[in-house]
Amino acid sequence: DIQMTQSPSSLAASVGDRVTITCRASQDISNWLAWFQQKPDKAPKSLIYAASTLQSGVPSRFSGSGSGTDFTLTITNLQPEDFATYYCHHYHRYAPSFGGGTKVEI
Amino acid sequence: QVQVEQSGAEVKRPGASVKVSCRVFGYSLSEISIHWVRQAPGKGLEWMGSFVPEDGETIYAQKFQGRVSMTEDTSLDTGYMEMSSLISEDTAVYYCVLGGDFDYWGQGTLVTVSS
Numbered sequence: 001d002i003q004m005t006q007s008p009s010s011l012a013a014s015v016g017d018r019v020t021i022t023c024r025a026s027q028d029i030s031n032w033l034a035w036f037q038q039k040p041d042k043a044p045k046s047l048i049y050a051a052s053t054l055q056s057g058v059p060s061r062f063s064g065s066g067s068g069t070d071f072t073l074t075i076t077n078l079q080p081e082d083f084a085t086y087y088c089h090h091y092h093r094y095a096p097s098f099g100g101g102t103k104v105e106i
Numbered sequence: 107q108v109q110v111e112q113s114g115a116e117v118k119r120p121g122a123s124v125k126v127s128c129r130v131f132g133y134s135l136s137e138i139s140i141h142w143v144r145q146a147p148g149k150g151l152e153w154m155g156s157f158v159p160e161d162g163e164t165i166y167a168q169k170f171q172g173r174v175s176m177t178e179d180t181s182l183d184t185g186y187m188e189m190s191s192l193i194s195e196d197t198a199v200y201y202c203v204l205g206g207d208f209d210y211w212g213q214g215t216l217v218t219v220s221s
Contacts, residue, residue, distance in 0.1 A: 001168070034207055036151075043214050044151065049207035087151055091208055094165060096141070098151040 002026050004090050006099030013104055019075040021102045023088035028068050034089045035064055035073045037082075038101075044087065048073065078104075108132045110212035112202055117218045118192050126215045128185040128202030136180040139206050142187045144198040145214075152198075154187070158206075192219045 003026040013019050023033065031051035036044040046055045048064040051071055061076045075082055083106060088099040109131040116124050128140070142154040155166040155176050164176050175188045185202060197219045202212040 036208075038151075043201060043211040045211070046207065046209050049209070055209070089151075089208060091206070095167075096153045096156065096208075098143075098153065101150045 001095050002029060002090055002092070002097055004088055004097050004099040006088055006102055008102060009100060010103040010105065012106065013078055014106065015078055015080055017078045019078055019082075019104060021073045021086055021088075021104075023066075023071045023073070023099050025069045025071075025090055029090050029092060031067050032090055032092045033064070033066065033071050034091055035062075036087045036089060037084045038087065039084045047086075049091075075104075108138075108204060108210045110202055110204060110210055112200075112212040112215045115216040115218070117220065120193055120219055120221055122192050122219075123188060123190040124192060124217050125186055125188040126200050126202070126217070128187070128212055130183040130185070130204065133183075133204070134180070135178055135183040135185060138204050140176075140178065140185045141203040141208060142174075142176060143201045143203055143208075145201070146195070146198040149198075154200075157185070189217075192217075194219050 005024045007022050033051045035048040038044040047058050052064045063074045065072050085101045085103045087101050090097050111129045113127040118124050139158045141156040144152050154170050157164045178185045199214040199216050201214050204210040
């Protein structure tokens with residue numbers, strides 16, 4: 001199975017900051033990579049799929065990049081509503097897996 | 107717009123089984139992938155299994171093979187996840203997710219396993 005390693009596991013930031021979260025796959029997954037945002041007691045929300053394509057309605061301050069084994073989620077001009085936990089997700093059909101999560105807090 | 111509505115919370119004894127349902131609105135379940143993901147309290151997301159219509163097969167994470175069954179009633183656009191031989195570590199929120207990109211998430215169903 002493919003393992004997804006996310007870093008950091010948590011980070012402290014301020015409104016207006018630029019935040020970068022990385023995700024590494026244990027083997028080449030091409031661009032089969034998605035990012036989710038989860039707030040407490042809520043279901044995850046899809047932000048990005050195919051490594052860099054924004055879901056409809058997601059603010060442009062979110063961006064994704066990478067291919068192969070190394071991926072990045074970047075949030076520019078961090079807003080109060082962005083404080084949440086973020087997960088990367090490899091969704092190859094035969095063995096999807098999630099990263100461990102990154103909690104972005106004040 | 108696709109919407110996903112899951113069944114309500116459950117409390118089960120160890121050794122029992124639970125069946126969670128997932129009703130789809132705005133799309134035909136026969137044309138879209140359906141996945142089940144769980145999240146234990148304070149923990150991360152864990153993929154359990156998926157049904158991909160194009161393949162016509164259900165795949166399960168190795169950890170759940172033999173203990174989890176995922177089925178569908180396409181006439182009702184409803185999917186089901188049944189888990190047997192429950193233990194306390196199965197206490198979690200169980201999510202139904204639709205789409206090849208895991209686009210649409212249900213609200214989650216809390217399953218509590220306690221004696």
